Amino acid sequence: MATTTATLTISSTDLLSDELALSTTATLTGADNSTGLIGTSGLARKTTANTTEYTLFAAADYTDDKAHKVYLKNTSTTATEYFEIQVAGTVVGRIWAGDWAFIPWSADSTGTNCDIDITPQAANMTLEYMLFTD
Amino acid sequence: MATTTAAVTLTSDLLSDNMSVSASTTCVKAGTTADGLDQIEYGYVEVATGDEYDLIATTPTAAKASKLFVKNHSIDETYYIAITQNSQAIGRLYAGDWMFIPADFHDAAADIAITSNGGTNKIEYALFHEGTALTTT
Numbered sequence: 001m002a003t004t005t006a007t008l009t010i011s012s013t014d015l016l017s018d019e020l021a022l023s024t025t026a027t028l029t030g031a032d033n034s035t036g037l038i039g040t041s042g043l044a045r046k047t048t049a050n051t052t053e054y055t056l057f058a059a060a061d062y063t064d065d066k067a068h069k070v071y072l073k074n075t076s077t078t079a080t081e082y083f084e085i086q087v088a089g090t091v092v093g094r095i096w097a098g099d100w101a102f103i104p105w106s107a108d109s110t111g112t113n114c115d116i117d118i119t120p121q122a123a124n125m126t127l128e129y130m131l132f133t134d
Numbered sequence: 135m136a137t138t139t140a141a142v143t144l145t146s147d148l149l150s151d152n153m154s155v156s157a158s159t160t161c162v163k164a165g166t167t168a169d170g171l172d173q174i175e176y177g178y179v180e181v182a183t184g185d186e187y188d189l190i191a192t193t194p195t196a197a198k199a200s201k202l203f204v205k206n207h208s209i210d211e212t213y214y215i216a217i218t219q220n221s222q223a224i225g226r227l228y229a230g231d232w233m234f235i236p237a238d239f240h241d242a243a244a245d246i247a248i249t250s251n252g253g254t255n256k257i258e259y260a261l262f263h264e265g266t267a268l269t270t271t
Contacts, residue, residue: 009139104224
């Protein structure tokens with residue numbers, strides 16, 4: 001069984017009067033079980049040619065309602081550049097230059113296809129991404 | 135100005151090339167390089183099975199650089215919370231899982247909601263943001 005772990009550390013010495021030092025590690029397992037996630041897209045990069053919306057992952061390609069996880073990183077260093085992230089057409093949010101995200105993904109395709117779509121704010125932006133599947 | 139950093143490390147032996155991916159970002163306001171997110175809502179709740187709750191009670195300003203951290207502290211592997219935004223399923227956080235996502239809050243209906251499944255889930259959450267639209271009393 002493969003072992004995949006995700007560790008998050010959030011820290012700040014001046015956001016609150018009490019120093020913030022949040023750290024957590026998850027061993028990524030399947031839905032309703034303790035078996036490690038069984039697949040990955042591997043780490044990949046995509047440079048967008050224009051500001052068109054792209055489908056990054058199509059829900060129909062994966063099993064519905066599992067414990068999939070998606071990692072995204074905007075490699076841009078220009079502060080005003082962001083990727084808008086949508087799931088099934090719903091805007092989840094924007095990852096700005098240098099930001100990353102780690103998102104659980106249902107891949108639901110029974111109603112609306114929960115595709116993960118990205119829209120770059122500018123042309124020639126690069127997104128780093130990886131999918132772990134259940 | 136506050137300085138908050140968020141770092142992730144992903145490791146896996148799924149591939150022959152053992153993977154170790156790390157990233158770190160300083161959480162700053164939209165379109166800036168050094169103006170740090172300076173507001174936070176941080177809490178812990180127990181959510182009974184079957185009910186859907188808005189995790190964030192106020193409405194942060196839309197189209198900004200808000201970040202939302204959620205961790206499911208449950209230990210039973212069959213427990214999970216379903217994450218929805220604007221009533222759209224995003225994904226599931228099973229026992230022990232966490233997420234760190236950008237949160238847009240593009241309109242009043244775009245709350246992030248959680249629904250507990252399997253049993254009472256114990257949820258830690260933190261929203262880092264740059265302003266909220268407070269509701270009048």
